[in-house]
Amino acid sequence: xxxxxxxxxxxxxxxxxxxxxxxxxxxxxxxxxxxxxxxxxxxxxxxxxxxxxxxxxxxxxxxxxxxxxxxxxxxxxxxxxxxxxxxxxxxxxxxxxxxxxxxxxxxxxxxxxxxxxxxxxxxxxxxxxxxxxxxxxxxxxxxxxxxxxxxxxxxxxxxxxxxxxxxxxxxxxxxxxxxxxxxxxxxxxxxxxxxxxxxxxxxxxxxxxxxxxxxxxxxxxxxxxxxxxxxxxxxxxxxxxxxxxxxxxxxxxxxxxxxxxxxxxxxxxxxxxxxxxxxxxxxxxxxxxxxxxxxxx
Numbered sequence: 001x002x003x004x005x006x007x008x009x010x011x012x013x014x015x016x017x018x019x020x021x022x023x024x025x026x027x028x029x030x031x032x033x034x035x036x037x038x039x040x041x042x043x044x045x046x047x048x049x050x051x052x053x054x055x056x057x058x059x060x061x062x063x064x065x066x067x068x069x070x071x072x073x074x075x076x077x078x079x080x081x082x083x084x085x086x087x088x089x090x091x092x093x094x095x096x097x098x099x100x101x102x103x104x105x106x107x108x109x110x111x112x113x114x115x116x117x118x119x120x121x122x123x124x125x126x127x128x129x130x131x132x133x134x135x136x137x138x139x140x141x142x143x144x145x146x147x148x149x150x151x152x153x154x155x156x157x158x159x160x161x162x163x164x165x166x167x168x169x170x171x172x173x174x175x176x177x178x179x180x181x182x183x184x185x186x187x188x189x190x191x192x193x194x195x196x197x198x199x200x201x202x203x204x205x206x207x208x209x210x211x212x213x214x215x216x217x218x219x220x221x222x223x224x225x226x227x228x229x230x231x232x233x234x235x236x237x238x239x240x241x242x243x244x245x246x247x248x249x250x251x252x253x254x255x256x257x258x259x260x261x262x263x264x265x266x267x268x269x270x271x272x273x274x275x276x277x278x279x280x281x282x283x284x285x286x287x288x289x290x291x292x293x294x295x296x297x
Contacts, residue, residue: 030056030294030296031055031056031253031295032055032056032295033052033292033295034052034053034293034294035051035054035290035291035292035293036051036290037049037050037052037215037288037289037290038289039239039266039286039287039288039289040286041282041284041286044081044082044282045079046082046281046282047078047079048076048078048079048268050074050076050077051074052072052073052292053073054070054071054072054073055070056068056070057069063105063106064106065104065106066102066103066104067102068100068101068102068103068104069101070099070100071097071099071100072096072097073095073097074095074096074097074217075094075095076093076094076096076219077092077093078091078092078093084281085227086225086226086232090221090223090225091124091221091235093124094122094123095123095124095125096120096121096122096219097120097121097122098118098119098120099120100116101117102116103115111142111143112142112144112145113142113143114143116138116139116140118136118137119135119136119137120135120136120137121135122135122218122220123219124223125222126222126223127222130222133220136164137164137165138163138164139161139162139164140162141159141176142159142160142161143159144156144158144159147180155182156182157178157179157180157181158178159176159177159178160176160177161176162174162176178192179191185201186200187199188201193214194213194215195212195213196212196213197209197210197211197213197245204249205248205250206246206247206248206249208244208246209244209245209246209247210244211241211243211244211245211259212240212242213241214238214240214241215237215238215241216238216239217236218234218235218236218271218275219234219236220233220234221235227270227278228278230278231272232272232279233272233273234272234273235268235269235270236267236269237266238267239265239267240263240265241264242261242262242264243260243261243288244260244261245257245259246258253295253296253297254293254294254295255294255296256291256292257291257292258290259289259291260287261287261288262286262287263287263288264285265285266282266283267280268280268282268283
């Protein structure tokens, strides 16, 4: 029984961080981004808030090859107002800091090769940094981009690859697949994980989409707490979301957006050093909001 629970727990962590890595890959097309996310807890005074800032700088090397360097900062506020069997102040602030290093070049007429390397700090940062606060992510991708094809029937983008994420706890790479197709001048869709959507474009400035997706994080607790005789070293949140999104394009590159919906699955838990679930903070589905401003390529 315990072995089955551990397998299910590990599966949730894999999904959560499969999302985090893929989301950062998508953001390589963003030069800058400012974002706010909010999840209130159903039947509770607890709240989850996240602020995100991202900056990337692409450098053209030669022959349609690019070197990309950037950074991303996430500050997570956990307002835990319920009665818990530990000092909740150790979870008030969580920091996730990523260094984005990427390189992409034209492999042949159809395919582009991309490599991405992501050193990460994910921690409460209440003490000096230790080895447990550092994580290492990376991946290799093949991209077939036909979105600029004049024929709508042949307009698509396919991305396949392998990703590695140290926070998952699995000693092997995970597969990655994302497929985008423009159906006609108004409709398009993207199928994959962490996000799939169906988008309707009203005009050059306005579009609306229905989406399902994943969100989440995992971080190290520098001030470990003890629950039922076990040390709690990590906290994680994994969320499956469904809803609608709206984008307003001030220009071709400057976009304001808002995604709102309802969580289809929510799992906010405290974990030990082996990433096993020790205490569930919340699993009740609730409202979800994410909004921001981005400058993209």
